Amino acid sequence: MSSCPLTIAGMSLLKVEHLSKTFGTIRAVDSVSLEVRPGEIYGLLGPNGAGKTTTISMICGLLKPDAGEVLVAGTTFWSDPQKAKRIMGVVPQELAIYEELSGRENLEFWGRLAGLSSREARLRATELLEALTLADRAKDAVATYSGGMKRRINLGCALLHRPQLLLLDEPTVGIDPQARLNILEFIRNLLAAGTGILYTTHYLEEAEMLCQRIGIIDHGRLLAEGTLSQLQERLGGDRVFVLEADFKSALPDAWEGFHQRFRVIQKTERQLVVAAIGARDPSECLKDLLDLPVRAENVTLKRPSLNDVFLQLTGRELRE
């Protein structure tokens, strides 16, 4: 099997509809729907245990969904799993490589399993080793590689057959910032070939930097999705206010007219994060906040981040 070029203009590479999975009494994934188009990176953002890996496992056929459907290039996955698997490449969260074998041997092996001939696998492995800047260590056993190098080989093993759809399950977890940047750069370059990528992560910065569209998932439910600016707009514009004060006994619900002017994103004992409702002047908003019946120690105005969106959706920070 060589790579499978598809004519998929106007068609989703991946369409997931109402995917659900339950383990015992735990609803791991609850009616998740999403879509990945060619040349797009779709980020699935959520904390550990949110259901990201379970979703990817169902998409690539490792797990059978309890309900819902997975369409790969317009065809239901389970109608022809082998055909769907030819189209996709999967990078698991855990390193899934043979540490005793060299980087080149690993790449060639997974390439052969993906259907490449011996010669194709050799040539493609050489290409990938260059692209992943591992050519000088190609013959060394993977066991001697650094964490970042292993991650790159782990990524490369899914790319031998030039998949149209790439499923990346937290591919940068546990590596240093420089190695992470290298991998992110490499992934960004894949878009040029029209590859559609589903990228799961719990790093906000990665999702913000890399993804065209982002889905926020928590407790198995897709809470919101859209571009970064679309998600920011959910907070009511492009700025949020952070008030620092003693909010132990404060009751915003009792403050007159407060809820007509502000949406509370988060309230803690020391902090109140709010977004203004409607297109209002920031200075006017600031004045309103300083008039609140608490003694404000500090007020900060900032652009809303994905974390703020997550906060607003779940009531807790993504890093908690």
Next chain:
Amino acid sequence: MLRVLLAKDLRHAVRNPLPWIINLIVPLSMTLLVGLIFGRHADSGALGRIRFAVVDEDKSLLGDLLRGVTNQAKGGRHFDPVFMGREAAMREIDADKISAVLIIPANFMSNYLRAREPVSLELIKNPAESVNPAVLEELLGVVATGLNAISHNFRSKFPEWRTGLEGSGDYHQAFFFIERTGAKLMMTPKYKNYINPPLVSYEKEPPADASTSAAPAKAGGSQSDAISGVFSYLLIGFSGMFLLFIAGSAMSDLYRELRQHTLERYQTLRDSLAPFLASKAVFGVVMLLLCAAIMLGGGGLIFHIHWRRPLPLMALTFGYACFMAALFAVFVALMPDERRAAVLNNLAAMFMGLAGGVFPPELLPAFLRQHITPFLPSYWFVTTARNLQDGGMDVAWGWAAFKFAALGAALIALAAMLLRRRFQSGLRA
């Protein structure tokens, strides 16, 4: 596909040979250990002299003949019989001074020659010993075979013999009968074939029913053959069990693939797990064949065992290896926990080995012997291999080997299905 997977496993084994070395050292050390214990005796052609008591309650000519046979010529080199009363003999066996007690009951010869009712020789084995009593049991089987053969074919002469042999016993007349019987046997090809090698033997249970029983063939009547037969009997049984242990260990490599998530990654590329499992099974079979060669080949050299039908034995072992590798692949698919699986694998191997052929089936509890042992593949292997070694030409070894291989293929398919279901239900290593 299979070639690619095998090449990967071969590379892995070359880079990390420790599991292979350990798996090969186990049978090697076992064979060497047994060889060190018994092998030096085998250099002189047999074990040391076997001391046993003969309790002759019959006081007939037969006892005297037996005394002569065991004391003189070749018999004297291998056996050290002591003649004594029953109580003294029991004291000796309790004191672990003798290997067994052979009791010739009162009126044994008289009843035998009258051929009215079954007669029995009694052998009490020293439970503290294993090999020597087994050798004596085998030899007693040869004696019973001879008595059976004579009873079947010369019964019409028994009244004449009885007249000559009973009472005080006339040795001249006895030897005249023996000479005449021998000459008749040698002149008659049918009889000659019948006793050399003897195609009838005796039943160990009930013991030594000399006049009526006939049963599993034990070819070769000489003492060294009997000793070699005991070792081959034991070696086949132990090999059947140890190969199960090694199969469990060899197939545990699948747990490494699960731990490393490589089996999971494989499944993201290929829909069927069967080729992956088959490649592991092929590797397991190679390891098992090497171990079998060490145990059966090495053991054969140490104990001077002449494997009578090596090619059928190899084919049978190959089939058995296929079956075992596939069986433990199913175990991996059924048991997600590696440490728990290791314990259960060993228990399963021990049960199948002990109940399936290490011990003679007649020593097993009746329920096990009747309802479980016959259905154990280890028993099929051990009995077929022993029958091959016993010289049976009509042993269905081809069918047995095919049956094992076919079962192996079916079990690989089952393991692939179970693992797939396990993945799909969300279980991981």
